[in-house]
Amino acid sequence: MNEPSSVPEQVDVVVVGAGFSGLYMLYRLRQLGLSVYVLDSAGDVGGTWYWNRYPGARCDVPTTDYAYSFDPELEKAWTWSEKYATQPEILDYLRFVADRYGLRSDIEFSATVTSARWDEQEKRWRITTGHGTEIRCRYYIMATGCLSLPKSPDIEGTDRFAGQVYFTSRWPHEGADLTGQRVAVIGTGSSGIQSIPLIARQASQLTVFQRTANFSIPAHNGPASADRLKQLGEDRDGYRHAARWSRGGIPMEPTDVLGVTASQAVRRERFEAAWELGELFGILNVFADQAVNPASNDILAEMIREKIRSIVKDPETAEMLSPKGHYFGTKRPCLDTGYFETYNMPHVRLVDLRKQPIVSITEDGIETAGQSFGFDAIVYATGFDAMTGPLVGANVAGRDGLSLKAKWEAGPSAYLGLMTAGFPNFFMLTGPGSPSVLSNMTVSIEQHVDWVARCLKDMREEGFETIEPTALAESGWNQHVQDCAAITLLPTADSWYMGANVPGKPRVFLPYIGGVDAYRQACDDVVEQGYLGFRMTGPGGDRCRDGIIRRMQPDVAMVLEFLAAMGLPPLDTLSPADARALMAATAATRPPGPEVGEVTDGVIPGPSGDLPYRLYRPAGPPEGPRPLVVYFHGGGWVLGNLDSDDPLCRDLCERSGAAVISVNYRHAPEARFPAAALDAFAAVQWADANAVELGGIPGQLAVAGWSAGANIATVTCQQARDARGPHICGQVLICPVVDSDMTRPSYQENGDGYILTTTLMRWFWDHYADPADRGHPRAAPLRGDLQGLPSTCIVAADFDPLRDEGVAYARALEAVGVPVRLTRARGHTHTSVTMVGTVISGAPVRAEIAEALRDFFPAAEPLEHGRSWAMPGRMKRPGAPERQNRTLRATGPRVVTAAVVASRYARQGAFHERDPGRNPPFVREK
Numbered sequence: 001m002n003e004p005s006s007v008p009e010q011v012d013v014v015v016v017g018a019g020f021s022g023l024y025m026l027y028r029l030r031q032l033g034l035s036v037y038v039l040d041s042a043g044d045v046g047g048t049w050y051w052n053r054y055p056g057a058r059c060d061v062p063t064t065d066y067a068y069s070f071d072p073e074l075e076k077a078w079t080w081s082e083k084y085a086t087q088p089e090i091l092d093y094l095r096f097v098a099d100r101y102g103l104r105s106d107i108e109f110s111a112t113v114t115s116a117r118w119d120e121q122e123k124r125w126r127i128t129t130g131h132g133t134e135i136r137c138r139y140y141i142m143a144t145g146c147l148s149l150p151k152s153p154d155i156e157g158t159d160r161f162a163g164q165v166y167f168t169s170r171w172p173h174e175g176a177d178l179t180g181q182r183v184a185v186i187g188t189g190s191s192g193i194q195s196i197p198l199i200a201r202q203a204s205q206l207t208v209f210q211r212t213a214n215f216s217i218p219a220h221n222g223p224a225s226a227d228r229l230k231q232l233g234e235d236r237d238g239y240r241h242a243a244r245w246s247r248g249g250i251p252m253e254p255t256d257v258l259g260v261t262a263s264q265a266v267r268r269e270r271f272e273a274a275w276e277l278g279e280l281f282g283i284l285n286v287f288a289d290q291a292v293n294p295a296s297n298d299i300l301a302e303m304i305r306e307k308i309r310s311i312v313k314d315p316e317t318a319e320m321l322s323p324k325g326h327y328f329g330t331k332r333p334c335l336d337t338g339y340f341e342t343y344n345m346p347h348v349r350l351v352d353l354r355k356q357p358i359v360s361i362t363e364d365g366i367e368t369a370g371q372s373f374g375f376d377a378i379v380y381a382t383g384f385d386a387m388t389g390p391l392v393g394a395n396v397a398g399r400d401g402l403s404l405k406a407k408w409e410a411g412p413s414a415y416l417g418l419m420t421a422g423f424p425n426f427f428m429l430t431g432p433g434s435p436s437v438l439s440n441m442t443v444s445i446e447q448h449v450d451w452v453a454r455c456l457k458d459m460r461e462e463g464f465e466t467i468e469p470t471a472l473a474e475s476g477w478n479q480h481v482q483d484c485a486a487i488t489l490l491p492t493a494d495s496w497y498m499g500a501n502v503p504g505k506p507r508v509f510l511p512y513i514g515g516v517d518a519y520r521q522a523c524d525d526v527v528e529q530g531y532l533g534f535r536m537t538g539p540g541g542d543r544c545r546d547g548i549i550r551r552m553q554p555d556v557a558m559v560l561e562f563l564a565a566m567g568l569p570p571l572d573t574l575s576p577a578d579a580r581a582l583m584a585a586t587a588a589t590r591p592p593g594p595e596v597g598e599v600t601d602g603v604i605p606g607p608s609g610d611l612p613y614r615l616y617r618p619a620g621p622p623e624g625p626r627p628l629v630v631y632f633h634g635g636g637w638v639l640g641n642l643d644s645d646d647p648l649c650r651d652l653c654e655r656s657g658a659a660v661i662s663v664n665y666r667h668a669p670e671a672r673f674p675a676a677a678l679d680a681f682a683a684v685q686w687a688d689a690n691a692v693e694l695g696g697i698p699g700q701l702a703v704a705g706w707s708a709g710a711n712i713a714t715v716t717c718q719q720a721r722d723a724r725g726p727h728i729c730g731q732v733l734i735c736p737v738v739d740s741d742m743t744r745p746s747y748q749e750n751g752d753g754y755i756l757t758t759t760l761m762r763w764f765w766d767h768y769a770d771p772a773d774r775g776h777p778r779a780a781p782l783r784g785d786l787q788g789l790p791s792t793c794i795v796a797a798d799f800d801p802l803r804d805e806g807v808a809y810a811r812a813l814e815a816v817g818v819p820v821r822l823t824r825a826r827g828h829t830h831t832s833v834t835m836v837g838t839v840i841s842g843a844p845v846r847a848e849i850a851e852a853l854r855d856f857f858p859a860a861e862p863l864e865h866g867r868s869w870a871m872p873g874r875m876k877r878p879g880a881p882e883r884q885n886r887t888l889r890a891t892g893p894r895v896v897t898a899a900v901v902a903s904r905y906a907r908q909g910a911f912h913e914r915d916p917g918r919n920p921p922f923v924r925e926k
């Protein structure tokens with residue numbers, strides 16, 4: 001095998017693991033001229049493919065893509081025999097690679113690392129092996145894989161069984177002959193689903209113990225896809241490039257088709273095509289919104305369940321095998337060969353552990369609630385302590401003896417999934433916070449290895465010897481990883497992605513779901529920005545450019561990209577009329593916002609003519625009057641109308657339970673300052689006087705507004721205070737304009753590139769107010785008297801030029817004793833929080849706004865007149881507003897247009913509103 005003849009005392013780099021990542025890391029480091037020593041507890045190369053030898057073990061990414069791409073000659077030299085290669089063939093491939101590049105001479109097999117300790121004095125790692133040797137190295141790299149540490153089966157009595165015990169993850173090298181035996185398999189993840197059909201061929205009786213039914217589609221294994229081979233043959237480099245810059249690590253055009261809006265025929269056609277294709281990334285790409293929209297996901301899941309019912313003859317067994325209780329794709333889906341068909345065999349039986357849990361493993365079998373089973377062999381296919389297990393279990397101690405296990409007690413924390421603060425020169429390949437298990441592993445591995453190799457080369461060239469991420473950069477990346485997950489359905493499942501399969505493991509979404517392409521870009525950007533977020537030291541000095549590489553919410557970034565791609569003219573280059581037309585056209589294509597109980601349009605008398613209003617009444621109980629919120633739309637006093645903020649008003653109404661009356665006002669330049677402010681005050685006076693007729697509770701009135709609407713909302717509060725009425729309980733100011741000073745830092749930081757620009761803001765001011773008026777408190781309320789204003793909720797968005805004036809207003813209000821709730825819209829722009837139905841990450845901010853609104857209003861018994869409120873018209877008094885009962889529901893064409901826009905977003909993952917309070921909760925049976 002040509003292994004090393006002796007263990008070196010000191011090398012540049014120690015790598016642990018000789019699987020796909022460790023072998024390529026060794027190859028790349030050698031190219032840099034570094035001395036490397038690789039340790040692996042296995043008897044040969046292969047990593048996961050060395051250990052997972054159970055019958056039926058195969059890759060489930062097509063072999064055309066599940067291979068190294070760094071050397072075209074290697075690709076020419078190896079031909080895969082099947083679309084999905086078996087474990088022996090993949091192991092042969094890795095042996096072939098090791099031999100071809102002479103890698104074994106730097107690999108010690110059957111060598112377990114027992115501890116690794118950073119020596120701050122020497123700036124070296126001290127690695128101790130099970131053989132008692134110590135190796136010192138500058139860099140320590142864990143290439144230990146994501147699914148390499150088997151989970152110990154958390155089942156009572158596992159050591160009592162007297163028969164044969166097998167683990168799929170540690171299958172005997174000599175194989176296991178189960179011919180004629182009574183066999184139990186526990187677990188129906190990928191390993192169980194791949195092995196069960198083959199075990200069934202040998203066993204005389206097979207009983208499968210299933211806790212969670214899993215989604216699986218047929219692999220349709222056979223020769224490698226002719227289409228992929230053709231593409232590779234014609235343009236190998238182009239194909240590999242496309243893979244590297246794809247979402248999942250396989251070239252694939254993401255679909256635009258939304259499950260919720262596609263016709264039955266289109267849904268069926270797309271699904272059947274994916275079923276026939278037999279590729280994971282195909283079934284994950286049936287609908288653009290399946291990972292984010294529960295309704296779309298249900299459509300797909302039900303089509304898979306139909307297939308299961310059509311394959312499995314016994315209806316009761318079919319029902320048990322039909323996954324329920326988790327969305328498709330939120331636990332890793334499987335590819336199988338004859339899995340569901342296996343249950344049609346007379347000697348195969350399925351036990352549903354939800355109904356009949358295991359009480360204990362006994363000496364001769366398994367005892368479940370109500371039934372005992374006798375077995376000759378038990379196979380545990382119970383999975384892994386995924387992603388973090390192999391790292392925290394490796395006894396790694398960084399600076400000041402800090403152990404990785406202790407640092408990650410509440411969940412992993414890593415910058416780019418590559419390094420973690422406090423552990424200098426310690427790298428993880430495919431670590432938590434990198435795409436790894438959500439991608440084609442080989443592509444992600446090559447990217448990580450290439451990045452680390454480049455980093456070490458750059459350090460050497462610039463005279464640095466240590467590298468370590470900063471706490472700020474690390475926490476920023478962790479946040480980004482969680483933000484990306486939060487806009488999808490994945491965190492809703494009890495999956496190993498969430499650490500939920502291991503009792504006591506913290507629940508944190510472990511991999512990065514933003515995509516291989518987005519991740520690669522982030523890593524490249526870090527380098528481009530002088531290793532942003534890393535501290536490097538050495539003879540070359542001490543260098544640290546601290547910062548966060550991705551601060552924007554992922555769906556906000558997608559919206560910005562989308563808008564940039566549309567190439568719309570900047571509003572400030574248009575006439576007000578054209579700008580209004582453009583706004584209206586854009587608004588017509590949005591998702592419509594949630595249904596509410598009732599929407600009525602009407603007009604109220606303003607100081608200079610009628611003002612249109614739209615009243616939103618929440619659905620559902622309690623019947624009777626509600627607190628009333630008078631809302632003013634945004635648009636820089638120039639743009640906007642009742643339609644422009646309609647989805648937001650629906651959302652506020654539905655979330656807060658208050659009735660919302662959105663009132664239009666005169667716009668500039670036709671009606672300049674202070675027309676808008678005067679109209680707003682008149683509207684609030686009128687709403688207060690007509691609260692009962694509007695279905696409001698007298699005395700429970702708040703104001704709200706976004707942007708310039710927030711400006712006139714708070715000016716109204718100042719006016720109401722001065723006029724000693726009406727009484728306003730609270731004000732919600734979303735990204736408000738409260739000052740005309742455009743020199744605050746947020747203007748410098750965010751004045752360009754985030755929709756509301758400095759130029760546009762200037763355009764608004766120029767249309768609205770003469771320079772002499774811009775300091776007037778009715779234009780710049782921050783400069784007014786703030787004493788005695790009502791409780792206030794202010795939303796300040798990170799990427800908003802108006803951020804700092806919003807914060808300044810909050811501080812000024814606090815200073816005079818006004819209760820203030822300052823809500824930071826983390827990673828948002830001036831407009832994104834209001835993009836209901838498109839920007840999912842805005843939902844928690846709007847939930848906070850709704851909570852603030854509820855807090856404004858004293859809990860009150862419904863008033864007597866409440867009973868008759870629900871019957872519109874009954875309460876109408878002379879002069880009271882006409883209730884038109886025109887309910888604006890999402891109409892067909894509107895939904896379709898909105899869907900077209902939304903699908904563009906959805907291509908990249910975002911689309912449908914979802915937040916924890918809104919998902920239909922599953923009843924967990926565990």
Ligand code: N01
Nearest residue numbers: 058059060154187188189190191192211212332381382383
């Ligand atoms: O493990 P799993 P796996 N009592 O965790 C059940 C990759 N892989 O080895 O879902 C009863 O998916 C558990 O039930 P539940 C692939 O990424 C790839 O199968 O927790 N049951 C589940 O059914 C895959 O996702 C390939 O309710 C218990 C099963 O055991 C990952 O590895 C092949 C239990 C474990 O499923 C892991 O797959 C194989 C208990 N106490 C694996 N504890 C390829 O094709 C656990 N279970 C490339």
